[in-house]
Amino acid sequence: xxxxxxxxxxxxxxxxxxxxxxxxxxxxxxxxxxxxxxxxxxxxxxxxxxxxxxxxxxxxxxxxxxxxxxxxxxxxxxxxxxxxxxxxxxxxxxxxxxxxxxxxxxxxxxxxxxxxxxxxxxxxxxxxxxxxxxxxxxxxxxxxxxxxxxxxxxxxxxxxxxxxxxxxxxxxxxxxxxxxxxxxxxxxxxxxxxxxxxxxxxxxxxxxxxxxxxxxxxxxxxxxxxxxxxxxxxxxxxxxxxxxxxxxxxxxxxxxxxxxxxxxxxxxxxxxxxxxxxxxxxxxxxxxxxxxxxxxxxxxxxxxxxxxxxxxxxxxxxxxxxxxxxxxxxxxxxxxxxxxxxxxxxxxxxxxxxxxxxxxxxxxxxxxxxxxxxxxxxxxxxxxxxxxxxxxxxxxxxxxxxxxxxxxxxxxxxxxxxxxxxxxxxxxxxxxxxxxx
Numbered sequence: 001x002x003x004x005x006x007x008x009x010x011x012x013x014x015x016x017x018x019x020x021x022x023x024x025x026x027x028x029x030x031x032x033x034x035x036x037x038x039x040x041x042x043x044x045x046x047x048x049x050x051x052x053x054x055x056x057x058x059x060x061x062x063x064x065x066x067x068x069x070x071x072x073x074x075x076x077x078x079x080x081x082x083x084x085x086x087x088x089x090x091x092x093x094x095x096x097x098x099x100x101x102x103x104x105x106x107x108x109x110x111x112x113x114x115x116x117x118x119x120x121x122x123x124x125x126x127x128x129x130x131x132x133x134x135x136x137x138x139x140x141x142x143x144x145x146x147x148x149x150x151x152x153x154x155x156x157x158x159x160x161x162x163x164x165x166x167x168x169x170x171x172x173x174x175x176x177x178x179x180x181x182x183x184x185x186x187x188x189x190x191x192x193x194x195x196x197x198x199x200x201x202x203x204x205x206x207x208x209x210x211x212x213x214x215x216x217x218x219x220x221x222x223x224x225x226x227x228x229x230x231x232x233x234x235x236x237x238x239x240x241x242x243x244x245x246x247x248x249x250x251x252x253x254x255x256x257x258x259x260x261x262x263x264x265x266x267x268x269x270x271x272x273x274x275x276x277x278x279x280x281x282x283x284x285x286x287x288x289x290x291x292x293x294x295x296x297x298x299x300x301x302x303x304x305x306x307x308x309x310x311x312x313x314x315x316x317x318x319x320x321x322x323x324x325x326x327x328x329x330x331x332x333x334x335x336x337x338x339x340x341x342x343x344x345x346x347x348x349x350x351x352x353x354x355x356x357x358x359x360x361x362x363x364x365x366x367x368x369x370x371x372x373x374x375x376x377x378x379x380x381x382x383x384x385x386x387x388x389x390x391x392x393x394x395x396x397x398x399x400x401x402x403x404x405x406x407x408x409x410x411x412x413x414x415x416x417x418x419x420x421x422x423x424x425x426x427x428x429x430x431x432x433x434x435x436x437x
Contacts, residue, residue, distance in 0.1 A: 057092035057120070060085040062103070069101035069125070075108045086114035086150075097159060099124035106130060107141050107185070112150035112193075119150060123159035123201060129187070131164040133171065136185050136207075143189040144207070154197040155190075163187045163206035165232060169256075174233040184208030184234065191215055199223050209236040210255065215265075219246040224253075230278035232256035237279065240266050249273050258283045259309070260301075264294035264323070271300070277307035281338070283314045284328060286348055288321015288367040295323040304333045306379075312341035313374075316348045317367035319392070324368040335379030341407050342377070342387040344369060344397060344421070366392035371399040378406040381414045386431060389418035397421035405429045 060081045067077035078097075085095040093116040097103065105127045129144050136142070144163065147153060165184070173181040187206035190196060193216045202225045203210045210226045213219055221238065228235040237253035240246055242265030252275045253259040259276035261283045262269055276282060282301055287294035294317075306312050313330045335341050346366055369391065386407040391397035397420065404427035408414055416433035423433050 055090060057094050058085070058088045058090040058116075059094045059096055060088070061096045061098060063098060063101075067103055069103055071104050073106045074103040075106040078103075078105065078108055079110075082110045085119055086110070086112060086116060088116045091117045093119050095119060095121045097121075097123045097125045097127070097157070099157075099159065102126040102128055104128050104130065105145070106135060107139075107144055109143070109146040109148060110150070111148050112153075114150055118152035118154070120154040120156065121147070122157040123155065123161070124157040126160040126162060128162045129164045129185075129207070131167055133167050137182070142183055142185050144185045144187050146189040146191065147193060148189075148191045149193070150196075151194045153193055153195075154199075155188075156197070156199045156201065158200045158202075160202040160204065161187050161206075162204055163210070165205045165207040165228065165235070168207040169229075169232045169235075172233045175231075186210070186212045186239075188212070189214070190219075194218055196220070201225075202227075204228065205232075206235055208234045209239045209257075211237065212239045212241070213243050213246060214241045216243045217245055219243060221246070221248045222250050224251040226251065226253045226255060226259075228255040230254075230256055236261050237276075239263070240269060242266065244268050246270070247272075251275075253279060255279045259306075261285075262296055262299060263287065264292075264296060266299070267295075267297045269299045270302075272303050274304045275307075276304060277309050279309050281306055281309045281311035281314055281340075283311065283316060284325055285314070285316035286318055287316070287325060288318040288323060290318075291320045291322070291365070293322040294325075294367055296325045297327050299328045301328075301330045302332045306333070306335045306338050308337045308382075309335075310339050311343055312338045313377075314340070314343040314345070315369060315372065316343075316345050317369065319347050319349050320363040320365055321367040322365055324370065325372075326368070326370045328371070329373040329375070330377060331373070331375040333377045333379075335377070335381075335407070337380055337382045337410060339382045340385070340388065341379065341381050342374060342389075342405070344372070344389045344391060344400075346391040346395075346397060346420075364394050366395040368395055369397040372397070373401045373403075374405055375401075375403045376405075380410050381407050382410050384409060384412055384415055385417065386414035387416035387418075387433060389421045389423065389433070391418070391420035393420050400424070401426070402429050402433065403427040407431065 062081045065077040065080040067074040085093040168184045184207040186209040226237040235255040402425045416431040
């Protein structure tokens with residue numbers, strides 16, 4: 001099944017070159033140690049990615065297992081190659097998708113645990129999802145490419161994941177009121193992985209969410225380019241749930257929904273040096289839907305640029321929920337022409353998703369929102385209300401701090417208002433926040 005000796009030598013040189021590169025996104029030592037930012041207990045073992053004595057990693061090329069770039073489903077070949085790489089006894093292995101080719105790939109799941117000490121999924125070519133929705137609907141699938149249960153996994157290579165999402169968008173109930181609401185597939189789903197690195201990939205036109213990280217620990221995501229049209233519904237860029245010690249850095253995200261969304265079960269998350277727009281901004285939540293318990297804590301969002309987004313930095317919790325969102329910091333953020341730059345909505349209720357009309361009435365419980373910090377945030381608001389903090393009468397927002405926040409209107413006077421919250425303002429802050437009566 002192997003190629004020529006020259007081809008193998010070239011592949012090994014390329015692989016060794018990548019292994020000599022450290023993850024040059026945010027290092028774990030750089031995670032903020034301040035009281036208002038996250039401080040992970042430990043980070044991934046960088047020595048895993050450094051060259052060391054011993055044999056080079058084993059390279060498993062999908063082409064050697066029958067993958068073709070002529071519009072024929074390559075899933076079977078990809079799974080065979082993954083099995084070989086995952087179960088390699090060579091110590092380190094590389095699952096290689098060569099560059100210069102485009103592969104049609106049906107929904108596929110690459111599972112661990114692996115016998116190999118570490119696996120690099122080097123995606124250098126283009127992977128294309130089928131455009132026919134029935135591929136997922138007939139089998140009840142909600143994921144396209146999944147990596148699950150793998151320790152010391154690295155997904156990289158500069159290649160492209162093309163979700164071919166158009167048919168999903170135009171048939172979405174958000175755009176077509178007569179259509180049935182169906183959850184679309186996520187393009188790249190990373191579940192139950194530890195010491196995970198994802199870097200240098202292009203993910204575009206996903207059917208729904210582009211990249212999802214769930215039930216994972218020690219994750220470093222950097223230098224992703226994620227794109228979809230501004231009108232494409234539910235196409236979140238990076239979605240984090242039930243994960244801890246996650247670093248997201250130096251990504252460019254332009255989609256039709258949140259650039260980064262962080263939901264329940266997530267703690268010690270750092271988002272830094274993100275360019276966002278168009279999209280719905282950077283969001284904590286929503287939390288507590290259907291009277292559920294939810295929690296997010298120790299999140300730092302810093303050095304972000306948001307251009308023309310619907311929201312800037314947002315915390316959104318459902319009425320009637322339980323739990324908490326706490327120790328969350330937003331700092332060193334630039335916004336331009338952002339419609340709602342700073343938002344807390346503790347009374348969120350989407351009437352289209354509730355079971356009864358009374359579900360949107362005031363309820364006696366809420367997700368606690370406390371110890372939230374905004375510092376050095378500046379730019380322009382596309383709406384009159386630049387800062388809106390709408391908190392629950394049942395459980396006030398506590399410990400909201402504003403320092404050196406400067407937001408002006410685009411040709412209009414910008415305002416700040418809050419309700420049922422304790423807000424402390426310091427430094428030069430504009431607009432000044434006054435409580436609504």
